[in-house]
């Protein structure tokens with residue numbers, strides 16, 4: 141069951157922000173609808189910043205629309221700003237805000253060349269295939285997301301050292317989680333261009349709860365940090381005080397009866413190993429080590445979906 145299908149079982153999440161008007165940017169200037177390239181005319185990296193990978197994650201769309209409207213031009217290289225799932229976003233309804241995460245399937249579980257080169261079609265597969273040639277040109281990518289359940293904002297850096305380095309470079313929010321994605325399919329940040337041997341790197345930010353004002357503030361600060369870091373003169377030092385954690389276990393709900401023993405908040409650290417945190421049917425889920433951080437617990441996970449990631453602080 142999807143987040144949307146489960147909507148009847150969810151608590152009420154207030155929608156404090158409005159969907160932005162992105163109509164000026166849906167044509168774009170790249171040949172890919174929703175994608176606009178801002179070029180400095182000088183050598184430098186091609187940086188991508190995407191939002192709306194999930195159609196109901198408004199914070200990314202809000203800050204990207206503001207960036208485009210401000211007529212920002214990078215000082216070096218090129219910046220491509222993209223609104224990913226336009227079709228799902230077009231269906232956003234504040235009365236049913238969980239229903240427009242995607243049209244047919246999750247756009248952020250399709251980034252496997254075998255899937256992309258295959259014959260199967262869906263609204264999201266068509267979209268991923270349209271985006272792919274642009275993505276294949278990017279040296280660096282920040283994909284802006286938000287979360288349904290209350291959680292401290294964080295950067296997910298995927299499995300690579302270069303992803304972790306990019307997350308540390310951005311540094312806002314100051315928590316970088318190295319992880320291995322979802323069993324249900326690779327995310328854009330897991331795509332071969334960013335996880336293969338080449339230098340291109342990608343991270344995603346989970347800026348806060350989908351529809352809270354604070355999430356927009358965090359997304360804007362994260363985006364600003366990336367843009368500043370790209371343009372820093374050599375020799376300037378990146379920020380410190382960044383917490384790094386590595387996912388040790390991604391817990392996938394194996395039954396429809398998965399339930400946490402408490403309403404945990406993402407970012408919470410459980411001091412002792414072997415602490416019971418959830419029951420998945422009759423199976424006990426316990427912390428595998430001391431100082432175990434709960435990353436993005438989904439308090440009503442559907443079977444086959446990630447319920448929580450457990451991470452060790454580094």
Ligand SMILES: [Zn+2]
Pocket residue numbers: 193194197285286
């Ligand atoms: Zn998302």
